[in-house]
Amino acid sequence: MSLSADLFWSFRSPYSYLAIGRYRALMASHDVTINLRPVYPLAVRQPDFFERNHPNWLSYTMRDMIRVAQFHGIPFGPPRPDPIVQNVMTREIAAEQPYIYRLTRLGQAASRRGKSLAFCDEVAQLIWGGAQDWHLGDHLAGAAKRAGLDLAELDAEAQSDAETLDQEIAANQVALEIAGHWGVPTLVFEGEPFFGQDRIEMAKWRMEQKGLRPR
Template sequence: MSRTVTYYVFLNSPWCFMGAGRLAEIARTAGATVDVRPINLGRVFQETGGKPLAQRPQARQDYRLYELARWRRWYGLDMVEHPDVFPCDEGLAATCVLAVKAAGGDALALATGFGAALWLDNRDIGRRPIIEGVLKAQGLDAAAVLAEAEGQADRWATELQANTDAARAAGCFGVPWYVVDGEPFWGQDRLDFVAEALTRPTA
């Protein structure tokens, strides 16, 4: 029986983007499914004591840059250190991910595409033309996806809220947050442990 990695994602996160390719590879190797669940990270921070980047002590902000540099070298990604617009308003982009997922499409690839637009191409994924471009680059009918995303705004807002509720119930306090058989893993630097969890026998 196929296993599932529940993936709580915030599209603005460089850590989500950096780990996404490895997550997809792990899932393919294990024959597992990735259940992509965009969340409201601001609410998670409010409820768990986390702080947006700009509100963190300078020492933490400085160390983050060292970590970003190390991990982008590790993954071989030519990432932008300081995107022109960060954080972007990811509301519509996240809604598109939900709509594509509901239609049986590759939500992981789309979420990764939005991350690439921000962190590789320095594009504002809060802008509709950029969103359209990402959708088209993924081989999707951009007009149809946007019509679904914008035409059922209440549905997707409810789903985003439910995802955030589920993330909190799973102990989430940051992203990326992965869950395998009820066991949580925080950060793209825990993906080897995610891979190991998928090899364990099921109860």
């Protein structure tokens, strides 16, 4: 019997990027369906989050995400541009956000088609893998095509059905909190949350207890 899990995920989270490829590989190699459910990042949900953190938080996080990428051999480069427009010095989140709403709605539109894991992985590889100007040219169109999707179709839906997509994205956040967590990446399997890119092996271990088998 095929198993199923939900992966709550954000385009702005470097740890989401560092996890998604390994979860995609797990789904490819084992009899499990992982449904990626995108949420808006803290920068959208709690704009003052970064201003309230300890001064060392940002520098430590940057150091840690780089070494995690190196440890796992995952290509990693600073996002150019960042999906969230933010003043790095003051940590202030800009009022205008030209990227994150489009990206997250595209991810939810892909989720409606059962292809959000592939789509978000392909896009994350552009954003966090070092692609310059990932938002321009045919970068996103190529990512969508590799995921078996059409970017023009997704974009049209993201614009025409933005309100409903945002309701679905909000429902994803509620589902995450009901499952017992609030951050990303979090995999929820049979009601049990596994938060962080360092819980993938533990999530797999739990699935194996429930009958997970190689394909």
